[in-house]
Amino acid sequence: xxxxxxxxxxxxxxxxxxxxxxxxxxxxxxxxxxxxxxxxxxxxxxxxxxxxxxxxxxxxxxxxxxxxxxxxxxxxxxxxxxxxxxxxxxxxxxxxxxxxxxxxxxxxxxxxxxxxxxxxxxxxxxxxxxxxxxxxxxxxxxxxxxxxxxxxxxxxxxxxxxxxxxxxxxxxxxxxxxxxxxxxxxxxxxxxxxxxxxxxxxxxx
Numbered sequence: 001x002x003x004x005x006x007x008x009x010x011x012x013x014x015x016x017x018x019x020x021x022x023x024x025x026x027x028x029x030x031x032x033x034x035x036x037x038x039x040x041x042x043x044x045x046x047x048x049x050x051x052x053x054x055x056x057x058x059x060x061x062x063x064x065x066x067x068x069x070x071x072x073x074x075x076x077x078x079x080x081x082x083x084x085x086x087x088x089x090x091x092x093x094x095x096x097x098x099x100x101x102x103x104x105x106x107x108x109x110x111x112x113x114x115x116x117x118x119x120x121x122x123x124x125x126x127x128x129x130x131x132x133x134x135x136x137x138x139x140x141x142x143x144x145x146x147x148x149x150x151x152x153x154x155x156x157x158x159x160x161x162x163x164x165x166x167x168x169x170x171x172x173x174x175x176x177x178x179x180x181x182x183x184x185x186x187x188x189x190x191x192x193x194x195x196x197x198x199x200x201x202x203x204x205x
Contacts, residue, residue: 001039001065001068001069001079001080002079002080002081002082002097003035003039003079003080003081003082004082004083004084005031005032005035005081005082005083005084006083006084006085006086006141007027007028007031007083007084007085007086008086009086014027014030014031015027026089026091026092027085028083028084028085028089028090028091029083029091029092031081031083031091032081032082032083032091032092032093033081034081035079035080035081035082036078036079036080036081039065039079040062040065040079043059043061043062043064043065044059044061044062046059046061047059047060047061047062065079066078074096075096080093080097081093082094082097084137084140084141085137086141087141088134088137088138088141089137090133090134090137094133098126098129098130098133099122099126101125101129102122102125102126102129103122105121105125106118106121106122106124106125109121109124109125
């Protein structure tokens with residue numbers, strides 16, 4: 001069982017107290033490590049509440065939870081926590097998952113082609129997976145920030161107020177629209193999904 005968590009910046013965030021020179025776990029790894037403990041605590045509370053399981057014993061809920069974990073290896077009997085930080089960094093667990101997937105793909109590759117050694121094929125797939133996951137992490141957080149800016153900042157802008165009133169009367173409406181990506185269907189905003197369809201159009205800010 002895998003659970004992916006995000007880690008943002010806040011006053012109580014691990015980013016604030018992190019000191020690299022002290023050899024601590026990276027903030028995103030500290031968040032990922034907490035996942036298994038959180039699941040176990042929730043399962044223990046359910047066992048205590050509904051099955052009256054005494055402290056120190058494993059009840060049916062926790063037993064079922066642990067059965068979803070790997071049967072061997074470093075993650076045996078654990079809920080694997082993965083973390084994505086707000087700077088696009090990934091927790092160490094992603095590296096293990098990446099290696100597992102890449103190894104299986106490399107085995108399939110060398111069975112069909114002979115242009116690469118097993119080590120080269122493994123490196124190739126690890127590189128591809130890391131690149132895709134890294135881009136996805138960056139885009140996901142950018143997407144979240146833009147979405148929040150549209151909902152929280154955008155609702156307070158003169159342009160948004162004018163739009164809700166029934167007209168685009170604000171002279172800065174176009175610039176605001178481009179910055180906050182209010183019109184994704186037109187391909188003008190930075191968040192537009194149709195930018196490829198309008199890639200030949202010269203958009204001037």
